Amino acid sequence: EVQLVESGGGLVQPGGSLRLSCEVSGISFTNYWMNWVRQAPGKGLEWVANIKEDGSEKSYLDSVKGRFTISRDNAKNSLYLQMNSLRAEDTAVYYCAGGLGGDYWGPGTLVTVSP
């Protein structure tokens, strides 16, 4: 069974930092591009970032460039998102998704940025 499980969300003040993690099992992690996608409360889906199988290529949404960093540890079958200088507009459920076209998704972790 394929499982992606995010963790690390929570309440943080504007300007603060959080590190999200996603543990993956049931697929050959090293064969998959990995993405972070977010969904603000009551809104649609927004792609945030992705990383190539070997970590050699990374891409970001313009609004998070310079603030967010995506990384992966293939030895641990894990994906990460380091989020710095958080803003209220970053408040969302963050999902990790496996595959360039998002074949597999985790249940998400909620990030709330508020004073």
Next chain:
Amino acid sequence: DIQMTQSPSSLSASVGDRVTITCRASQGIGKYLAWFQQKPGKAPRSLISTVSSLQGWVPSRFSGSGSGTDFTLTISSLQSEDFATYYCQQYYNYPFTFGPGTKVDI
């Protein structure tokens, strides 16, 4: 950025109905078009990748078609478990972008 639009934004249907959702890209995206289903309070689930390739867990009543800039998701005979919001996404160019969603309800 490539803009994705969907129509309709919502529709009401009955069990057994044939449902078609349209997705349009602001420029050509080749075959890099995916469809997702999301139920309230749940994560999205992949239905279709590369325009028409069904994921293994997806019933055959779902199908995808299209090319260039115009794409469709069809549900041949709507079932109760299909009431949800459906999103298309292009993964041809960065940033990857989603359509605004189509809510299918009774």
